[in-house]
Structures are given as C-alpha cells and as structure tokens.
Amino acid sequence: MILADLLVGAFAALALPPLFFLPALALGLLYLYRCTQDASSVRQLALHAFFFGLGYHTLALSWLTNAILTRAHEFWWAVPIAAPGCALILAPLTVVPVLLCRLAPSGLSRMILLAALWTLADMARVFIFTGFPWNPTGSVFELPGLAGDILIQPAAYIGVDGLSFLAALTGLLVWHSHRARIFLGIFYAAWIGAGWYRLSHPTLLPVTNPVVALLQGNVQERDILSRSGALDAFRLYLRLTNEGVARAREVAADRSVVYLWPESGFPGLLDEDEAARRLIAQAADGAWGMIGSDRRDAQNRFYNSVMALDESGQIAAVYDKATLVPFGEYQPRFIPFNLLPDQLTPGRGLATWSLPALGQVGPMVCYEIIFSGHVIGPSRPSWLANVTNDAWFGNSAGPRQHLATARMRAVEEGLPVAQAANMGITAAFDASGHELGRLPWGHADSLVIALPSPQPPTIFARYGRSLPLILCAFGVFLAVFLGRQQS
Template sequence: MLSRPLLVALAAGFLSATGFAPLDWWPVTLACLAVLLHLAWHAPRLKSVLLRGWLFGLGHFTLGNNWIQHAFDYQDKMPPVLGYFAVVLVAIYLAIYPAIAMGLAWRFARIVKARWNEPDIAFVLAASAAWIGSEYLRATLFTGYPWNPMGVIWVPTPIAQLAAFLGTYALSGLTLFVAGALYLASQHQYRVPLATAALLLVAGVALNPGRPVEDPARPHVRVVQPNIGQDGVDAPDYPARVLAKLAEWSGQPGAVKRLVVWPEGMVNYFVEDGYPRQYYRDGDPRWVRGRIGGLLGPGDRAMIGGNALFFEGETLKGAGNSVWTVDPAGMLGERYDKGHLVPYGEYLPMRTILAPLGLARLVMGEIDFLPGPGPRTLEVQGFGKAGVAICYEIIFSGQIVDKAHRPDFLFNPSNDAWFGSWGPVQHLAQARLRAIEEGLPILRATPTGISAIIDAHGALIGIVPAGQEGAVEAPLPAPLPPTLFARAGNWLALLAALASVVLAIAFRRWAR
C-alpha cells in the first residue's frame, strides 16, 4: 500500500494536468508542482525521490493523455478497451522524466549543501534546470513525444510571449521556478516569491500583444473544416462525399485572391500522375485536380492533404503523408512529405520482427508511411513562402522551420478526429506556442476541429469550433521579424539550464 507522500505525489500529478486545455487551470498546476518540490526536498533517499517523481508523472500523464484512448474506438483490429491500458502504459514510460528531474534536483541539494536544512533558491534553480533537461530528453529520445510541455500552461496568458525569447523548454523551466517560488513562500521565505511575482507582472504587461489587427489589404486565407470524421471511412462513397463537402465550404472566387487550405489526408484520391494503373480505380487524378482547381479564381491557390505513393519499379515501397499546392488549372506545385511520423500509428517499427507477433494490427494500413526529409519551405505563388507541419509535427519545438529558407507562414493540416475532446484543444494550444516561438502565423485545418487562423503572437484570428462544419476566412496574418528563438533554437534551453545551475551553485556558496 502506498505511503502518504506517495499518494500525495500521485494525486498532485493527476491534478497538475488540469492546467492544460480544455480546463486551463494553470494556477492548480503551479500549486501541484510546488507540492512536488516539497516532496522531493523531504525525500530521505534517492530511491524515494525517484519514486515520488515517477508517481507524480504517472498521474500527470494519465490524465493529460486520456485522449489516446479515443483512437482505439476507430481501430477495428483492436478492442477499444485496450485504449485505457495504452494510456497508462504511455504514462508509465513518460513518468520517468519527472522522476529524473526530481532525482537530479535532490542530488544537487545533497552535494552542494547549504548552512541550514531548508529549501532555498538554489534548490529551486536546480529543479528548473533539471526539468528543462528532462523535457528536452522526452522530446527527442525514441523519436520523441513532447506532448504538453509544462510551458504550454501559459498560452492563455501574456507570459506565453516569453517563448519568443526562451523557447518552450526554457519556458517550462521558468514554470518550475515560479512553482518553486510558491513553495518558498509556503516556507515563509518571501523575497524570491515577491521578486518573481513582480517580474511576471512586468513581463505580462510589457509583452501583452493586445488584440490582433487584421490588414484588409493582404490576400485572404480560407480554412475549411468538413466535419467528417473516421466513421464510415471504409464506405465506397467516402472519398466522393468528403471531396464534395470540402468543395462546398471552399467558397467562391472573389475580388480578393484566396489561399484555400484543406485538412490532413482529406483528399482520398491519388492526385499525382505516373502510378501503375491499378491504383487509380477510385478516380482519374486529372479529374480530381481539375475539380479542385475549378474552385479557385485566377489568383487563388489551394493547399491540400493526401497520400503519395513511392515505388521501386512496379513494387510499392511505402506511402507519404503529403501536402501539395494546386493552381486554378489543376496543376500540382511543390510537395511536402511528413518527416516526423507517428510510430505504431503511421508505421510499425521493426516490422519484420513485430509483424509476426501480431503487432501489425496497431497500424491502420498494410504498408508503412515513409518519412520525408524534414522541414521544407514551399513557394505558394501570390501568397509567399509556406512552411508545413503535418499533424503532430507542430508539437516539436525548434524542428518545424527550414531556417535557411524562412517561410512567411506555417500550414498545419491535421486529423484530430481520433482524439476525443481533450486532444484537439491541447493540440491547438501547442500550435499557438509554435507561432509565438517562431513569430509566424499558422493556418490550422482539421476535419472535425478545431480549425483556426493563428497570428504570429499566437492569437486566434478565427476558428471553426470542434464538431461543426464550416470555414473561416480572414486576411493572411503577417509574419514578425525572426524571434530570438527562431535564430537560436533550442540552444536557448541549454543556456537557460546551464545558467540555472551556475546560479544555483553561486547562491549556495554565497549562503555558506
């Protein structure tokens, strides 16, 4: 049976996830992190602090990733009840990272001792540095899974604008520092909490971008949401029904040129020429492209999501989760292939080993998607340069922009129909943080919501809510000059972690 500190750690971790969308109870998250720091400080042994940190993470990631279960509702090969086990199994692994962070902070507190046996700013700084490192590891090891980094809790507040100067992982470290200030206040140490509150207040006022301003002289963008999910995806009329609904909401050409964007994978026909004849049984690609081009005026363009096929001779080797530009004549422009694929969702790792064990049932298709080369900028005539981040690629901080060819905006087609009510709003919050980091507007198109036009400060210009069909149209937001993060990337996280450690050691020496 769990002891009281372990139960408190588990409960605090569970409640800490309420700081993310859709609840956005970020003060609760800060309070729960303060509890975690208290538990870490008072742990008698390294084994104890690791267990407390792990149980905190178990509760945190179980609630925060509850939307994963919903994906199993659409997997005919696997019973939906397995989705609940999947959520816990994922949390069991992800909880390792908070455990590592607290273990490092605890070890620092024992190695670099103070004159008194009570928490201090040095311990808080060490915990902040360790959290930065653990979140970065979570985002990179085993292909990475950086869903809901702690810094995302600030998205509803002006503090999120600090991401342009710090990046996401350093912002998460700042979040731990703020929680540490709360913990120190509970220990009747008030100088650090007061200074932290004052700095946050000044930063919030100074960085508040105000209400977004639209420039009517800029070309328009129209984001289409057909509200067609995974139900009936195997029906013979599904491709035609989806294409008709997308066309219905794409609007009519007008005096202002428009960029019409569609969600991930919604064109269920092959649109490229040159494949073996048998792959075109659902429709001639010239007819499909002509149907799309016919929706556009002379100056309009479309960006669509579908699948490419890759062959060696006549042998099919794999598919691409891809985006193309389309002109009014139905001609395809440049293509982007998703580079950061979802393991067990878009491909089966070690297929030759795992497929005979029956694990091929975890993936939807009979063939794997193949990864593209990474961030790429596409030229969209009349609208500038577009970066593309398909679906969950948008959650990878510092990995979505071709820095040698900085785009004017980012296109984030996604399919969140799999992910219940919590997944889409959390996905949107992380997209808003990417906009702030890079200083670039984002066009986010999903089949069932939430679709949105996001400006370069992360503000929502317009949305189509979840569960509704429709479209949102507005002038294409302008990009900002490259932010500090856009120039330096995640080196800022390393610098923030190192600076925290140096300051922690300096404060301890000064205390002696």
C-alpha cells in the same frame, strides 16, 4: 503512497490546456519538492517521482483513448492502456530531475535546480522515438484571449521551453518566502508590461500574405478509414471550396486567394486522380490550394502528404510528412511483432514553397507543428500552413492542446500560422500568437482569414532551443552557487 503520488500528479496536469488551472502545477511541484525532503531513501524518492509522472502524463494524454476507439475492432486491447502506456514511457523523465535536485541543499538552491532540471527533462522528450514534446510545461501560459497573448510573448526570445522553466520556477518560489512572492509580483508586472508593449507595437515586414479559406468538413474518422463516405466527403469539400473561395474574394482586394483542405481531406491518392483534380480546380474557380492526401511512390511506399494545386488543378509541389507519429504512423523497430496494419514512409524534411498565390509558405502535416525550433525549412517562409486530422482525438483536450502548439509556434517564429483541421479546431494566428478566427469542433464550414504580414525573425527563430538550454544552465549554475553559500 502510490495512490497519493498518482492523484497529485494527475491534479498537476490540470494546469495544462485546455483547463489552465495554474495553482495545480504549483501544488504538484510543491509536493515533489517536499518528497525530496521527506523521502527516507533514494529508492522511495524515485518511486514518488515515477508515480507522480505516471499520474501527470496519464491525465494529460487521456485523449489518446479516443484515437484507439476509432479502430476498437482491431485494437480493443489497447483501449485501457493507451494513455497509461505512453505515460509509462514518459514517467522516468520525472524521476531524473527529482533525484538530481536532492544533491542541492533544501531551500532556494534546490527549488531553482528542480525547475531547471524539470525543464531539461521536458526538452529531452524530443529524443523519445521520433520525439514526443506534447504538452510542454510552458503551455500553461497559453490562456484564452488577451491574458494568454501577453503571457506567451517571451516565447519570441526563449521559446516554450524557456516558459517551462519560468512556470516551474514560479510554481516553486511561490512557496519559498514572503520576499520571493514580492519578487515574483514585480517580475510578473514587468512581464505583463513588456508583453503588452510587444503586442501593441509589432514590427511587420513589407510582405503581403494571401487570404486563406480554411476548410473543415467534419468528416468522421470511421468514414475516412473505411472510405465508405469517400464520395460524400469529396463532394462536401468541393462545396466548401467553392463557398470559401467566393467569400475570400469578397475581402481579398489585391491579395491572392488560397484554400486549404485538411490532412486526409482528399479520400484517395490525389496525384493519381486527374479527374478529381479537375473538379477541385472548377470548384476553386481559379484559386490555388493546398490539399492533404496520401501518396504512393514507384516503390509502392505510402506517404502522408500535402499537395499544392494551381488554378488548373495541376500539382505544383508536394510535401511529404517528415516526422511521423510513433505507434500511429510507424512502428518503432524494437517491437518484435506487428502492431500496425499499415505504416508510412517519412519524407525528406521540412520545406519552404515559393509559389504564385501561396507566396513563401512552410507546409506541415499535423504532428510536425509540436516541435519547438523545428518548423522552418531551409529558407524562412512568410507563413506556416498546418493541415491536420484531429478527428482521431475526438472532442477532447487533444485538439485544444494541438491548437496551443500552433499558437506558440507563431510567437516563437514571428510568423502567421493557419491550421485546417478535418473536424476541428480550425484556426489562424498572427505573428504574435493572437487568434484571428476559429471554427469550433464538429462544425462543417470554411473560415476566411486575411493573413497579416510576418515579423522579422525573432531571437528564438535565430538561435532556437540553445536559448532555453542556456537559461537552464544558468539555473543550474545559480543553484550550485547558492548551495555552496548555504553550506
């Protein structure tokens, strides 16, 4: 029984990026639904759901092993348990909806209730430590190319969590009846038509965004950690800056030019190194830029930051990463012994910069872009800039899944998103989530993108996660109503 649960759960995860094998999710949810019918006791059902969730999240997070291997000499003991350990924390969130949905009669009402509760459990992951909403179920619709562009357009209204509800409901209803499958066919035809129309008729604000040169140095994580190749990495990014800015100016016309270095792009403390800033300014030849760098304050606390440099190399603004990665950048307080040799301090919160050349930009660092409904500071920017160091993940599903979150945030907020990653994947999206260009994993180069204008605030941007919550609440109400009709 346990082996079957683990295997089916892992199989269901094949629907997530980057494989998008959508039938796997439908088969996995069918298995869970059948467990609610066939389990002889609540305990047996809970075990089915737990081990299903364990298999699902272990495969979905298998890339975590790559992060541990970068410091295997210190954390060798964690190599076999990194992904299963995180899955162990997340698996109970599969148990709760499966147990509760058994309160509804078998059939349509139970399927709707399971889809709604599955989505609510997915959304609850923001409350685990600093939050871990990685791989929401709705990301299964982010297929490459035009198909994905069309399917993710409803995120502008209901967010990725609303898409999670639709994905789970579809995966269950397809097994219900012939009439349900006809309904789904009509529903998806309307969905595709509406998505195509929205893509073809965007409403853009009269805002001119800059031309950005996104830099990807392809610096190995071991070199970043050891600082052994710090000088070579710095020289490489100076060269890429010079080349990228020159290329950007060829297409800029009357636009400003901005360059982006990734997270940890500068191998030191940039705010304390005036000579390095002068060299960067010389390479940038008068362009403004955003550079990922560590920072130290007067109390000797360290931050993971991104800094805006003006044309002379002076620091015009600093953003400190506010949402840190549990077990990666900070250690939860309940652990009584020290796991991390160094811990970072969280910043004050999301910000919007209003600066010459950059315009209205929302800076973010890596992990922060995965939080649906929580990527905008006190005022709305005209574009989002995410600097990240996905070298930790290796050439695995990790960088692809991370990039999918950037694409989804673009649709949800109606804003272009530019992401500079150290080893990849560096890319940019317009305000509809359409990819404007990318650099592949493991390739040192610059990517020049003329960022398009933003769209007006979307429905989701105005109301946030309250909309998928309402959608799930409606699903629960409908399931209860249909259940009473059956009894």
